[in-house]
Amino acid sequence: QKEVEQNSGPLSVPEGAIASLNCTYSDRGSQSFFWYRQYSGKSPELIMSIYSNGDKEDGRFTAQLNKASQYVSLLIRDSQPSDSATYLCAVNEDGNNRLAFGKGNQVVVIP
């Protein structure tokens, strides 16, 4: 089973600050990477997908991928209280449609 690690504990950030989340993965052959946001008691919703090395920006969110170092990160700029949620990193397995998920990182934005 491929491993996806999100080791940071709950992250508290002041409103307006940058939240930075990291994720490492074990399978060097992984091709697709996803960040999902999950509010308490709700189902995950896609925030970003990234497939190539480098940065991908979408509004206040930036995903960064480094396949050589096997990590993917998510930056949330100008954090808002509505960003308070758990963020799940997901990595595809072997180029098929199976995803391996990390345990998630909880983000709390303090007004």
Add this chain to the structure above:
Amino acid sequence: DGGITQSPKYLFRKEGQNVTLSCEQNLNHDAMYWYRQDPGQGLRLIYYSQIVNDFQKGDIAEGYSVSREKKESFPLTVTSAQKNPTAFYLCASSRYGTGKETQYFGPGTRLLVL
């Protein structure tokens, strides 16, 4: 509206009982998935299906069964063999392809044991 529906929202299971969770999608997706989420944990794959009348075991298939008789529907049965079924169950679907396809999730079913 296109989307994924799951029912019921809450389900209670008695000892020794089999229960079935419903998942329906109208996104015309070929692939469907069932995940289990325990508190503070990520999602673990139970079963997945990439085409009608075919499905594969995921990482934690023991105590569960599925069927895929229609493209739109992928019900999950939690059998009495599953000794710790209390969890949040999530159904997802995606187009079938090279692995870059996004999985979209239904609202989930919370299963509790009486």
